[in-house]
Amino acid sequence: MERNDVPWRGYWPAAPTPYTADGRLDQDGLAEMISMYVDQGVHGVLINGTTGEWFSQTRTERRTVAEIAVATVAGRIPVVIGCTSYTPAETIDLAEEVKAIGADGALTTPPPYAHPSQAEIYAFYETVTTAVEIPWMAYNWPRGTAVDISVETASRLADLPNVVAIKDSTGDELKCMATVEAVADRVRAFGRFIHPRGMAFMLGVGGDGNIDGGGLGAPFAVPYYDAVFAGDLDAARGFGKQYEQLVSLLVNADYSSKFASPTSQLKAAMNILGQPGGEVRPPLLPMAEENRADLAHALGRAGLPPHQPTHKE
Template sequence: MDRTSVSWRGYWPAAPTPFTADGALDEQAMRNVLQLYAEQGVHGVLVNGTTGEWFAQHPAERRRVAELAVEVLGGSTPVVVGCTAYTPAEVIEFAEHARSIGADGALATPPPYAHLTPEEIFGFYEAVTGAVALPWMIYNWPRGVSVDIDTATADRLVDLPNVVAYKDSTGDELMAMATAEVVAGRVRTFGRFIHRRGMAFMLGVGGDGNIDGGGIGAPFAVPYYEAVWRGDREAALRWSGRYGAMVAALVNPDYSAKFAHPTAQLKAAMNLLGQPGGAVRPPLLDLTDPARLDALAAALDSFELRSGSTT
């Protein structure tokens, strides 16, 4: 397998997992989130990633979320299932389940907390991607796992037989560009491509899309990519400007958020927008401070997200 084995590109939300106020998995709200993404025309969906609070779910819940995603979106929108865990055996179990239910692919970061060396990172991915015959997306997420996959290691990883995509969320933008330059011709590459620099890099060197925590930016990012694909540079720059301003108002450069933990902020924003965000699950805490909620609402209103008008 390689980048030609899949058609993955464009704007993908990393879906949240809605919980009820008492902490239960809210299956109907999960269905509603997925249906919202279908209505917004997103180009793919990731479930059970960081935004999906995989770390706070029981294994059976993670499997159920994956099943719901395939049930609602399967055959119409690519569904990649996050399989990150602490051991290769656990990752393989989640990926095998994803394969068995008809998911389009699996994603994993290096195991959190372990602080793997580059050789250990390669060995980990060699083991898990070789064990399950499914298209795999490698996810570089140093904020979450305390290891930043360097360009030389990424260069080796994308040659593994079942690896078809690379999602890079490093805070080192120069390294991200260096890595994308090395891997984009071989695998689908997801990074920060919705701004002027990103668009120029994507069109000149290579790149395929963004995977964004929660999908609040869909009203801007979906038409951005569609404008890029049809060659409408003026429209693409207009949409990227709106998306970039929104992100700057809500998210810090290191992927932390302005008003709360990123997932708590996302769910609060979704609830303010009338979307099925639900509650977070411990150890996270819901955003409840009135002043911060008012500031978040004001930020959403400044981009007309609550009015529904994004033209």
């Protein structure tokens, strides 16, 4: 398999997993949220990545979340399921499961907490991606794993038979571009392309899309990529400016968030907008209530006004 074997491109939300206030998995909320993403026109969806709080789910819950996502999407857009874990054996087990469920692909970071070397990172991916014949997305997430996949290692991963994509979330724009340049001829590359430099790089060198924690930017990012794909670069620049403003108001350069931890802020923002984000689950805590007004103001400045309940709600 290689990049042309999958139609993965454009704007994908990394979906959160809605929980109820008492910590239960909100299955109806999850299905409603996935349907919302499809209605927004997103080009794919990542389930149980970092934003999905996979680390707080039971093994059974991880399967349930994957089943609901695949069933709700029903083939309308690609669905990639996160299979990150602490050992190759468990990642393989998760990947076999999501393949049986009917997911379009599997994703994993290097094992968190373990601090593997570059040789160990490569050996991990070689083991898991050859064990399960499903399209794989390698996920470089130094903020969450405390290791950074080097450009050289990323290029080696791109040669593995079942690796078809790399998600680069380093926060280092130059390093991301170096990685994309090294791998884009062989695998799909997701990074930060919704800005003038990113668009120029994507069109001139390579790159396929953004995978964005939670999808708040969909009203701007979906038409941005649609315009880029249609060759309407003037329209794309306008949507890109709107997306950049949203990001600057909510996210710091290192991918931390302005008002709470990233997933807590995301779910608070979704609730303000009337979207089915649900609640976080421990060890995460809800955003402090005193930050709600500032977050709502930031969303409004970005062109996402707070939801106004009707009398029937």
